[in-house]
Amino acid sequence: MQSLFPYHDTTSAPQDAVAALTDAERQFGMLPNLMRKMASAPALLKGYLALGELFEQTSFSPAEQQVVLLSVSRENRCDYCMGAHSVLADMADVPKQVTDALRAGQPLPDPRLEALRRFTTAVVEARGWVDEAEVAAFQEAGYDAQQVLEVVLGVGMKTLSNYTNHIAGTELDAAFQHRAWRASETDD
Known part of the structure; x- marks a missing residue:
């Protein structure tokens, strides 16, 4: 099943995921495999990153x-x-x-x-x-x-x-x- 979900980068990812991957690489100093897999579904990648930013803004x-x-x-x-x-x-x-x-x-x-x-x-x-x-x-x-x-x-x-x-x-x-x-x- 892993072949269904490739490790994307900015050259292979769906166009809708490229900006999010670029931002993730800038933020983390690398492109984590999780984001590379999530890029197959650009909305998932964007949603995860947005929720992560919001979680960082909590009172914790x-x-x-x-x-x-x-x-x-x-x-x-x-x-x-x-x-x-x-x-x-x-x-x-x-x-x-x-x-x-x-x-x-x-x-x-x-x-x-x-x-x-x-x-x-x-x-x-x-x-x-x-x-x-x-x-x-x-x-x-x-x-x-x-x-x-x-x-x-x-x-x-x-x-x-x-x-x-x-x-x-x-x-x-x-x-x-x-x-x-x-x-x-x-x-x-």
Whole structure:
């Protein structure tokens, strides 16, 4: 099925995807394989990049954003996004102890980040049907109603990439290989 979804660049991508690929390469300093695969559907690529920009504008710190994105990716068992976002978490100065716990599905050493991890995981597991106790526990950790819904934005954004990677068989870029992760090696 991978042959259905080639690794596009600006010379092979559908014309509607070229500007988004050019912007992504400028933003990331490389053209990640995820975007190269997404280019087969220009609207998907543009939507993912737009949601990513919006998620960066939330009230969450860069470290909290990575907690959300890694929590979603782990729950969805996305090897590509776990590897890539582990590197992005390193770049966002997320302590390695936190990232390693996220990768292992273990409680985080910081209680507030742990509440964020638990709530994000609950949203994914329950497909949004989280009970009031989950919302209350999240708020007791210091998060507010806005942040409840900002988690939903992060879940939506990351689900687009997780599912794309599952279907298209995206290979982890060389730049992220040192933080590779395999769901099959972490089965609970």
